[in-house]
Amino acid sequence: MAGNSFGQAFRVTTAGESHGPGNVVIVDGCPPGLELSVEDLLVDLDRRKPGQSKIVTQRKESDTPEILAGVFEGRTTGTSIAILVRNEDQRSRDYSDIADLYRPGHADFTFDAKYGVRDYRGGGRSSARETVARVAAGVIAKKLIARAFGGEVLSYVVQVGDLVAQVDPDTVTLDAIERLPDGSPNITRCPDPAVSAQMVELIQAVRKDQDSIGGVAEVVARGVPAGLGEPAFGKLKADLGAALFSLPAVLGVEYGVGFGAARMRGSENNDTFVREGDVTRTRTNRHGGMLGGISSGMPIVLRAVVKPTSSLSREQETVRRDGTSATIATRGRHDPCLLPRFAPMAEAMVAIVLADHWLRHQGQTRAF
Amino acid sequence: MAGNSFGQAFRVTTAGESHGPGNVVIVDGCPPGLELSVEDLLVDLDRRKPGQSKIVTQRKESDTPEILAGVFEGRTTGTSIAILVRNEDQRSRDYSDIADLYRPGHADFTFDAKYGVRDYRGGGRSSARETVARVAAGVIAKKLIARAFGGEVLSYVVQVGDLVAQVDPDTVTLDAIERLPDGSPNITRCPDPAVSAQMVELIQAVRKDQDSIGGVAEVVARGVPAGLGEPAFGKLKADLGAALFSLPAVLGVEYGVGFGAARMRGSENNDTFVREGDVTRTRTNRHGGMLGGISSGMPIVLRAVVKPTSSLSREQETVRRDGTSATIATRGRHDPCLLPRFAPMAEAMVAIVLADHWLRHQGQTRAF
Amino acid sequence: MAGNSFGQAFRVTTAGESHGPGNVVIVDGCPPGLELSVEDLLVDLDRRKPGQSKIVTQRKESDTPEILAGVFEGRTTGTSIAILVRNEDQRSRDYSDIADLYRPGHADFTFDAKYGVRDYRGGGRSSARETVARVAAGVIAKKLIARAFGGEVLSYVVQVGDLVAQVDPDTVTLDAIERLPDGSPNITRCPDPAVSAQMVELIQAVRKDQDSIGGVAEVVARGVPAGLGEPAFGKLKADLGAALFSLPAVLGVEYGVGFGAARMRGSENNDTFVREGDVTRTRTNRHGGMLGGISSGMPIVLRAVVKPTSSLSREQETVRRDGTSATIATRGRHDPCLLPRFAPMAEAMVAIVLADHWLRHQGQTRAF
């Protein structure tokens, strides 16, 4: 119905398919006066784009955005902002071999069940290609929260297969996510260099095996003031949950101690309030920065599990639209592990939620 | 801003506090002609209400609903439905001892940070008391999906502390959730009788220890046709995630293999499509009933982790509004484990999402 | 679908029928800290209620509201506010004579066409009785805009039949609307005493004639700062238009010179900007306080035409649900002219729009 919009006060609406002319985003509600340029957008679009390293898809897209509206003389005007990212790598090929096949793990079957028709070229609207529009919107959201309250959102990989990294969300830096100690690109986006190196090996082994592998990304939002989020349905954790679950391949989301809370007692889990100067905070942060669904002023820490890529170059059984049996092997150019490119998508979605709730909060509670 | 509404086509709006006059829900968009009575509402309100067993809070509320609008001659009219559940057990006591204290794990501090004021009686709007309005709306949603597509939503407890039950979501029944094999009430709502008995012991031991304990509830929705949910932000999993995260004390949500996917390979995780008669389905259901965020026709299986109750009768350190140190021990009448009463709340939220998406789906795709 | 809600940041949701238990409103998004009492609500509920004078319906309703949620210690908390106004005058009578009849000018036929069923008692949800919930919400909106920017909304009758009053929207007072110069109630709410007296006579003559009569109400909003409203669809005039058109019996809305603009030239119609001290304003106010759909700081002046009451005690031809011909004469207790009781409804709707847009404006443009 209206499933292609997200947010209330900072409202993001997208359109676009994998192999159509391009992806578009309209951002409504952004305050006036925010500096915004194509260069700003490129920072995260480049982190998201395919072909950036040997462990991601080799599809080539320059992902150059065009700002169509809402920016004048380098600043947002307060009216709706539109950004277009054209698709370039639309190899002219014959899709008839997959047009009638349901790829396991993909949305081919469910799209057909829903609409009776689908753009089968590369997954159409169900392709992760659509996240390019979200990442563009996320850049605006990041700039907004940086200016509004010095907020920062970072996402990084903490698990691939059995490899689990140790990362401190309070201190991790963008630089540690993007670069190894020697200055070379950290292509996994796991800021634990030793584990990152193992992950590279694992991902390459998996790809060689014509297979794929899952993992977990963590997101931390720092500098978020206490008071964002609303009671009942509008809880910050509910909107953050929806934000991350709306990303392709996400099968689970948790914050703070997350699923670990099942085994805990209240006396172990509660964080004690303490006073530091004129600020009330908690001594520990098992609550992940939200209490009653409202931010507490402590870092917000979330994790999302991302399934192994469904496209495999090995042969899989499936059925055709007409119900007959078939086998399928997806040819080339898919990510053997989605996690490295997932980080900027997760950052974008979390930043959008924070921008939205901050504007909502200003509107209601700074009124008089 | 508008955080007290949920859903688009089946839209639920609530108001109410723990110790105010009552809780109200307005349901907008329900189709006309659905049978609805106070008795219908009582089924789930009774499952949610306090005082129903020895392992839940002993607070007494009859939770008798009044249908104020939208029902005529026993059926919904298609106009907005309003239901009021009055609060009864408003013990007249002095709250001045807690009015200025921030209870650890509760929303006292974050409400103050947000609004500068709060109804401190029993948590006010942040109390789980507000879920009484959701459960009433959930009854309507359940009736809608039952009539529309024979849909059924069940929730049950699968873990408390270290005790983990084995339950088959494809075959579990409401009766197994509510009753033990001997016909007596299954007060944990864990449909694995042996584990349920252990859970009762654990919860009682925890309470005796002036402590509380966390756990995990599972929710299964059966009979859901393929095609519900929308691409991009409107994914069914995103709205289900928001629905469960909007409930108090939920720290994590997963579906299908969930966080287990981190360790899996694509070849292990993908479910193979098969044809049975004229229906396309998957041989296994690791995908938890949703692909690309759209229902696949397989059972939808979700899990939510619920933290241990924050209120403890043992003493905890904290601070006052003015920042001075204090200790707090919550007197009486809280649940030592939230899980048993969580099940009907989870069912309600999942049913509301399914009702909403089914109406949205009809509107868009059955148009011509 | 979700037609029973109005507004974005100040969001009003209602339910209730003419002869059901009562009417309910939930107001979401109101800032915390606003004083609100039953007495505040009664001011406008009394102006709206039936039976207040000899020229309105003699149906008796005390219209005593109950605040169910969202107010604590006399002030709003920032969470959703719920108010219930019970119906009292539900004369126990037999409706079978009208259950199958389509009253001319009423919504009986269209409700049946839409829903296949309707609550036929007194019009059910289509009765103007539902405006009691709007007026309650309007009181909150009025208090909000008064505190936020000293805003004031007044509505009054400027035409009944051929009788046209001269009223200056810049200077008219609530007192002049409610009281005649001698202090007695101004039962028409036309603040031109001579014309008001003629209107009383006309309305009484019309009633005697078993007929009804239409008219025009004007609404002025003063003190509204420049800058409320948004480009494109969110224009202030669009939301004000929807607000007034959503009221029963309204067939037209205009602002500023309104339909008179059809005969004007640009050089006659444009208002010249002038500077007074450090304020930019216009010398004249033909633009009715909005330019480009955004408030200009000048008084906002709107007019709505209200059709003659459809219920007539004289006999009218019609058909039954089954298509057979019939005649109908509505027995007793309807307003011969809707205008006197329309004024508080119009004020409520305009105040709600201004409260909504003011919160939206704060949220977006006072961000940094």
Added chain:
Amino acid sequence: MAGNSFGQAFRVTTAGESHGPGNVVIVDGCPPGLELSVEDLLVDLDRRKPGQSKIVTQRKESDTPEILAGVFEGRTTGTSIAILVRNEDQRSRDYSDIADLYRPGHADFTFDAKYGVRDYRGGGRSSARETVARVAAGVIAKKLIARAFGGEVLSYVVQVGDLVAQVDPDTVTLDAIERLPDGSPNITRCPDPAVSAQMVELIQAVRKDQDSIGGVAEVVARGVPAGLGEPAFGKLKADLGAALFSLPAVLGVEYGVGFGAARMRGSENNDTFVREGDVTRTRTNRHGGMLGGISSGMPIVLRAVVKPTSSLSREQETVRRDGTSATIATRGRHDPCLLPRFAPMAEAMVAIVLADHWLRHQGQTRAF
């Protein structure tokens, strides 16, 4: 906040300025399977575009749309549709002379008051240029309602200055709106040829006089089934009112007898129900096709008054941003009368509302 979206089930979101790169629209919620091509879009874009006759602005825009998303193999897919119309006639000129001036009747002052900044080139977002995006969306809506229920929306000019045409909304045709009896273009879009000829003369005289002139457009929607629209706030008339008021320069909207109802008695105004075959309808259509805010099955007839163009080539007094006095004469290329190009805009907005309400109606009432 989120003012650049319109509709619930058929949701239109726009962005774009007069002199930026282009205007974009995203349409969300359109059913799958609707044929849509650039040629379809051009029909109405050409009717809206500048430079089409001697009585409209001579600005040149080819207004060629590009479909960026949501259409595959010539049909809508059910996912969001994006259309881009680039701006071409961006004469490179110096705007410094008007950047600091407030043009009388325009939104320059109110945009500055709201945002503190504005794109002053040609009015930026406040320019009627933005309606190009609406007209594109309107084409989709028209196709939807034509296929769904054979619905048709036509708008035409019924008044310019003192010249009033007689047009029968039940029988008027697109051909009569677009062509004179001799086959030549009917450049006023008034389907009364004699009055149309007078209007051409009047508009030319007004232009020669460096002035502009107002008028009234009528819109008729035929074939609309009974049952569209919702009680309370979601009335069809409320959404139609908002739709027309959201268009630039509209100062008033009425339907049916409109403002004429002020002088009428109920016995004159009520339309009698009659039975024709198995259809219930009204003998007359003073109610303009809506009763209780829900469509009755009779033609929906609305009128909107459009003010004289604010831009005048004669000199007008005004002030600058800094408050100093100034004079302004708008150079060239504005419409001396907005009505001829207003017709397609009005059709688009009315069609969008009907498409939206029809989808909403299906969703709720065709559920079971």
